Amino acid sequence: MPKCKQRKPSAATRLANPPSTSPIKGFVYFAVAVAAIGGLLFGYDTGVVSGAILFITRQFSLSSTMEEIIVSAVLVGAILGASFGGALIDRLGRRSLIIAAGVIFIVSSLGTAYAPSVPWLIAALVVSGIGIGLASFISPMYIAELVPARVRGALVAVNMLAITTGIVVAYLTDYALTGSGLHP
Numbered sequence: 001m002p003k004c005k006q007r008k009p010s011a012a013t014r015l016a017n018p019p020s021t022s023p024i025k026g027f028v029y030f031a032v033a034v035a036a037i038g039g040l041l042f043g044y045d046t047g048v049v050s051g052a053i054l055f056i057t058r059q060f061s062l063s064s065t066m067e068e069i070i071v072s073a074v075l076v077g078a079i080l081g082a083s084f085g086g087a088l089i090d091r092l093g094r095r096s097l098i099i100a101a102g103v104i105f106i107v108s109s110l111g112t113a114y115a116p117s118v119p120w121l122i123a124a125l126v127v128s129g130i131g132i133g134l135a136s137f138i139s140p141m142y143i144a145e146l147v148p149a150r151v152r153g154a155l156v157a158v159n160m161l162a163i164t165t166g167i168v169v170a171y172l173t174d175y176a177l178t179g180s181g182l183h184p
Contacts, residue, residue: 028147032155035142036162038098038135041105043166045128049074051174060118073122077129078136085134094142101138104131 049071057067089097108131111124140159147155 024148024151028155031146032143032158035098035139035146036158038101038139039159039162040166040169041102042132042135042139043163043168044170045074045105045108045132045166047167047170048173049125051171051177054178056121060121062118066118070118070122070125073125074129074132077126077131078133079129080126081130081133082136083133085137088134089138089141094138094145097134097138098142101131101134104128104134 053067053071056062056070060066062070085097088100092100104127108124108128111127112121115121115124139162140156143156143159144152
């Protein structure tokens with residue numbers, strides 16, 4: 001019986017499936033940390049509104065209904081960001097969209113900080129939500145595609161840890177501000 005000739009794996013297959021003993025490069029850890037910043041911003045922007053609403057209500061003399069609209073504006077933006085993110089990721093690429101999400105976070109932070117009116121604030125919060133919606137799936141997707149299979153779960157979990165850390169930092173910031181004497 002003739003022996004079957006084994007085919008040599010292609011270069012693409014060797015790159016996609018490196019030997020499990022190959023060391024993970026420092027760049028991978030750096031890229032995971034940078035991508036996880038999206039998770040940190042996601043958590044922070046989601047959690048910070050719970051304490052900020054006290055100051056916003058006083059600043060703009062809001063009714064209960066307007067408070068609810070302002071808080072939900074972030075969620076509306078997150079739905080939009082997550083809905084359009086898939087199409088954008090195919091056009092712009094993962095790295096470009098992570099950068100775009102970071103720019104959106106910066107713009108929305110400035111917009112909310114310097115909002116002269118309630119409509120301006122709502123618009124800035126919707127923009128913030130768009131950044132949250134984008135970051136909610138881009139960061140873990142980028143990490144999962146970047147790292148070797150043998151450590152993929154652990155390094156994608158870094159994004160989840162970053163989200164939780166962002167929420168905790170937001171709550172600690174809210175707590176610090178309530179004790180600052182600025183609270184109504």
